[in-house]
Amino acid sequence: MNDEELYKLLERTGALLTGHFKLSSGLHSDKYVQCAKLLQYPEMAEQVGVELAKRYENTICNGRTIDKIPNVIASPAIGGIVIGQEVAKALSSGQTTCSGRTTNIRHIFVEKDSDGKPTLRRGFSIAQDETFAVVEDVITTGKSTLEVIDLLTELGGKAVAILSIIDRTNCRGHTSCRGHTSSDGNPEFDIPFISLTKLDFNTYEPDKCPLCAQNIPIEKPGSRRRSPVFSALHFSESR
């Protein structure tokens, strides 16, 4: 699967939208991506998971940056769970031609406790010196990725790589990125970062947005929509 094929798949499933959007950061954008729209189709989720696992394995086989397959795949809940499961499945199901493959790869996910602190629940654990790779759907600021790394490292694990379907960071060397520095809030990963594709969105401060200037209606994806019944009631009340 090349970049263009993935792009088409994202568009076809409605995961990648073009228009005028208010992002969760508050910025306005001409694009919006919601990987869950693609991952809701199990066969596509599997296909993307296999592809990501292959990219990972190619990196290993070329002997450049990763010395072995991790014992554990770890994802931040909820967005990373489906793709994390698929990558773990692909890595442990004999897709690889590399030696040193671990067969019983686990997939665990990190949740937030009632105080919003990242935590392992459901009896998940990581042993001392167990290696792990973080798998996400989209990486933008890297905040949730670094939360997973910090928690599992504190518990004794050893981070070996970061994988995501989509790279939305401003990092340029995304297929095998090490320790790039940035002063604009982008992540500074010191382990390899592998993604299937890099998407650059045009983002704008609300008061400088050219789409607002053209009076194009803005959408806030992910927010709850009013049901038609509620809208009708509201409409009749307001008359």
Ligand SMILES: [Zn+2]
């Ligand atoms: Zn706007």
